[in-house]
Amino acid sequence: MLQTLHIKNFALIEQLHIDFSGSFSTITGETGAGKSILLGALGLVLGNRADLTSLKDKEQKCMVEAHFNIGDYQLNEFFAQNDMDYEDTTIIRREILPSGKSRAFVNDTPINLQELQQLGEYLIDIHSQQQTRELSDELYQMQILDAVAGNNNLLVTYKKQYTLYKEVLSKLKKLQDQKASLSKEQDYNAFLLQELVTANLKAGEQEELEESLEMLSNVEFIKESVAKALAIANEEQLGALQNLKDIKNSLQKISSLSAEYAGYYERVSSLVIELDDITGSLAEGYEKLADDPAELERVNQKLQLIYALQKKHQAATVADLLTIQEELESKVVLVENIDDAIKQQEDEAEKAKAITDGTAAKLYEARQKAIPVLTEKITAILSQLGMPNARFKFEVAVTESYFNNGKDQMSLLFSGNKGTDFGLMKKVASGGEMSRIMLAVKAVLANYSKLPSIIFDEIDTGVSGEIANKMGDIMKNMSQQMQVMAITHLPQIAAKGDRQYKVFKTTQGDNTVSELKLLTHDERVREIAEMLSGKDVSDSALNHARALLN
Template sequence: MLSQLSINNYALINHLSIDFSNGLSIITGETGAGKSILLGALGLVLGNRADLSSLKDTSQKCIVEAKLAITNYNLQDFFEEVDLDYEAETIIRREILPSGKSRAFVNDTPVTLSVLNELRTKLIDVHSQHQTMQLSDTSFQFAIIDALAQNQEKIASYKSGFTQLNVLKKQLEVLETQQKEANQQYDYNLHLFTELEKANIKKEEQDELEEKLEKLNNIEHIKLNLSEALEISINEEIGIQNLLYSLETKLTKIAPFSKEYQEVLARITSVKIEVDDIVTELENANETVEFHPNEAEEINDRLQVLYNLQKKHYVNSNEELLAVLEQLSEKVRQVESAEEEIENKKKEIHAVAEKLDNIAHLISNARKKAIPHLTKELQNLLADLGMQNARFSIKVKPTIIYFSNGKDELEFLFAANKGGNFGELKKVASGGELSRIMLSVKKVLSENTQLPTIIFDEIDTGVSGEVSNKIAAIMQNMSKNMQVIAITHLPQIAAKGNSHYKVYKEEVKGVTTTNLKQLTTEERVVEIAEMLSGKNISDSALIHAKELLN
């Protein structure tokens, strides 16, 4: 419920703060007094777009703040979902800075306009004259029927599955596109993959082969140097081995005389052992070094295979070739396993679609059962509102198409006069008739949905006399379960409010401003009398006003 609205520096309003009560609140005022400004400010705080033209004083910021009592509306889960602090008295604030920047807050936490718009649908329904065109909107017509059919939970479950179905269909589309593209390259990729796989490439193979080939290509030089190295090592006269043996013998003779000699002897012995080991390795190397022309040719051939493959795939190493092999393997695998993946995805889609079909069937049946009750209730309400011959023809037609709210198409037709043909509302109903139909619809919705506040902006357009009393009675009845605020120009409706507010303009120091005030009982008599007879209030108008209020 809207408990307070504060407006600062908006349009013609300097500062305004007004408290609202539950029940039926009436707002009246002369044409041009600023009733639309009030709705504009309320729309702003509820998430409408704003610009600098909203500022009365463009050097100061505009602030609109609404306090709402929301204890009984089960909004805790929504607040938690959008990460907001839940307060029984929630405060929504909207600011427009002189720079044109706009900010919004819920309980002092910054929020986006999308969150604000989502919250407004749970708090306030503002109905203005142009919104009667909603009646011709299929989504709105379904919303009326589904409210009576108590389809909310079923539709929420359906929408969850509908989203999942669309995701799966998109995934299937991607898979099929990928398969189509992959199929076009499959034969070539398979050829490349097979060629690389048969090459049996090893990561370190190239380095090893290049080193081995280098050795084979220099075998004579290696053999010569190994032979000369052995000659230097083992020659009987000048060989390193014999010289070390001689040196060891000499030092062995004098080692007993000094620790210093013993240490030198130990070092010579160590060197001799190392040289002996080197000589052994040189002898082994010399014996195994042989030139094999066939082996060099085989290595050359193998390296050429690797070089050609690297050139073909624009890489520089076996490691990169192995990466290419892995990529080709994945491409080939995708094509070969795509059919299975696609088939599995189709099975998933079928399973989800089957569940959706069941839910859609329940939704459709509930709609069909609700339609006779809705038709009867709307026709009865309209008869009270002076449209005794109004008739509705509402038909739900199941289809094979998945819509966002089920699998039905809706035919929602109307005839205003006896013997008249049924047609679309926007084509066969006048503006006044549309207003009365919308009021009837809102009455039905108010009994079947939980909405804290509804605001009617001159929904009484085009009616008078007894019909206006009936409209007032419907609003009064609605206000027993919810807060109703009605902007009206009819005294019959104005007199039925639990509280009454007047919008008026005044000029101060040559500047026009809009204000709003709550009227006392005496002020209400004068206001309603003025609505009956104009500025020159007659005694009979005052008497009539008092009768209406009583």
């Protein structure tokens, strides 16, 4: 329930602090006194959009703070899911800065507007003329019926099952789309794959082939160069190897004289060994060098094939081509196996559909059972409110479509008088009738669901006299189970409140300010008397006011 509301620098309100009770409170005041401002401020803490026009003093920030007792609302999980600190007495604060920036806090934790709006739905139901029009909305009508049917747990189960069913259908469609797309490319992909498989590519093969091509293309030049190198090295008298050996022998004779000469000797000895090894290898390789036109042609053709495939697939290396080959293999295999995957997913879809349909059928059955109960309760209340001949026709039909609340479609027809045909409520019900119907609906719902605090904003529009008195009784009865507040122009309803608040304007110099105060008993007598007879209050009006309060 709403315990406290503090408003600062909002519209015509400079500063206001008011405490509310948990029973039935009425709010009165002349037209234009600021009742809508009060609702506007409350709307801010429930997540409504705000702008700079909300600031009374454009140089100061606007602040609205509300304290709620939410111990009975079972909101611990909601707070945990949204990373907010839970407190039985929760404080919501909304600030609008002169810069236009808006901030929201729940128990001093910053939150965004979407989270605030979701929380607000659990806290206060502000009934306005706009919400009365919601009676004509099929979704709202179904929510009323589900509340009476006690379908909350079934609806939670259905939504989970329906979500899973949609996920399965989504995967099935992706597979079907994938098959259609891949089937168009199947022949071409198979051709590309066969081309790569036939090429029998190996990682690192390109570099080896390019080296082989260089060798085979220049075999005569290589033989000539190797032969010359061997001749220079191995010539008996003047060959490089013989000369190194002579140098080695000369240094050996003096190597024992100093460490320096010994070092030279060791180094030249190493050169002799190295050159001897090189010439041996060159001679061995020389024997193997020979023209091989067939091998040259094979290497050249394989390289040309690799170059052509790289150009075709825009690949830089053989490794890239092998990666493309693997991807093509996956695509070809996928097309070959996708029918099995589709069949498996179709089976999953059938199972999910059967489970979802089963829960939807239970919802339908529960709704059918609830229709006569809801109809009887609403018509009984409307009879008290001067509509004894009101008749409703709730029709729920199963469809092939799936909605977030089942597979049913609702149509609600209404007849307000004997001898009149049923028609759509928004077309055949007057404003006064719609207000009374909405009050009856709220009164019924109060017995079936834990409604938040409710504020009726002039639900008494279009009614007067004894009907207004009955409306007041109904709201007072509702307040035994929940916090009820009613903004009203009717004295009969105002007098039913356990508390009465008055909204009024005062002028301070050139400044107009809206204020709200809790009325004492004597002030209530005066206020209700003025509502009965105007500013010039007569003794009879005062007596009538006292009678209403008693």
